[in-house]
Amino acid sequence: MHDQRLKDIVPFVASIECGSFAAAAERLHITGSAVSKSVTRLETRLGSRLLERTTRSLKLTDAGNAYYQTCLRIMEELAEAEAVLAAQRSIPSGKLRLAVPNTYGRLAVMPLLVPFCQQHPELELSLRFSDRMVDLFDEGIDVAVRIGDTPNIPVSLACRQMGRERMVFCAAPDYLARAGRPTNSHALLQHPAILYERIDGSTKPWLLQAEDGHVQWRSVPHRMAMGDVDAQVQAVCAGLGVAQMPSWLIREPLARGELEIILPAHQPDGLMLTLVWPRRKQLLPKVDALLETLSQLTIR
Incomplete structure (x- = not known):
């Protein structure tokens, strides 16, 4: 019985992947009738209809979809077990x-x-x-x-x-030429900030050094909040303000001279x-x- 179970699973999965019994039969090198009988036998044993059949297509029922996902996991785990044995x-x-x-x-x-x-x-x-x-x-x-x-x-x-991550403050060269380069955290906070906005609408705070020397997350007033980091980079490159971002994110704009690092001595660890x-x-x-x-x- 267990042998037949596995034999029926393969035609069932192939029928879904190929879209028809005929195409599944061609893949498996058996007849379309054999594929159809295998799926029917599977439905009979499970006591549940797995497929809605029309002359042009096959459509999974809710029960069929749940069983199909289980079959996929079983077949994948079998393939991986064989791969381990043949490592x-x-x-x-x-x-x-x-x-x-x-x-x-x-x-x-x-x-x-x-x-x-x-x-x-x-x-x-x-x-x-x-x-x-x-x-x-x-x-x-x-x-x-x-x-x-x-x-x-x-x-x-x-x-x-x-x-x-290494978190760095940055701005466009033309912005710094126009607005001045901040030399400490207090001066930095006087510049318009461009922040990242989370899915819940909150803004990501900055990592700033406190008076006692410890680095802590701090909410800051901002000019713009962007829900996409690529858009955030574009806004900073356009000279709209300053931002704190991970160094990996701005590596290319830095190399092209589109951005400059502010307060290079202040680069705390991020995530x-x-x-x-x-x-x-x-x-x-x-x-x-x-x-x-x-x-x-x-x-x-």
Whole structure:
């Protein structure tokens, strides 16, 4: 019975992926009738209709969609178990899912992934850009790059801390020529601030040095608040005010002379960069190869 269970799952998944019994049959090198009977047998055993059939298409029912997602996870875990057992082959292959923060992923991770993909042509890379904290297990992620403190990482996950951001104050050269260059925190606060606005509408405070020498987060009055860091950089480059941002974010504008660092002696640490992955996947050649590549990442 268990043998038949697995046999019926494959035609069912193939039917969804291919869009029809005929296309699934062609992929599996069996007849369309065999695919249809396999799916019907599966529905009978489960006592639930999995597919709505028309002459032109197949559509998952709610029960069918839930079962389909479970089948995908089972098939993926079987493939990964086989990959671990065949690890001596040592050639990274198969689907590899990576989650990265939006802007950091584009600026820092993508330049590493281009040669990585060229070096490993047998990999199928799926790259998810998101600033939210993705759930690696629920979303099938192999490795996640995270910016932010992660104190409660479960034992089922492994992690590698890559260092903290360096936060710098910056402004456009023409703005500084027009408004003057602040030489201390008090003078800096007299300039129009351009802040990052969070999803909840609050603004990200600045890291400022207090009178006792300690660095602390401090809310500051502002001229503009931007809900997108790329837009924030553009506003500062346009000479609309000053901002405090991580050095990795403004590396290119600094190199082009579009921005200058203010108060260079005041560059406190910001958020932590961390690599996270499921422990059960760390023996897979594809995950090991990706982690080795991502070990080149820098946050400063």
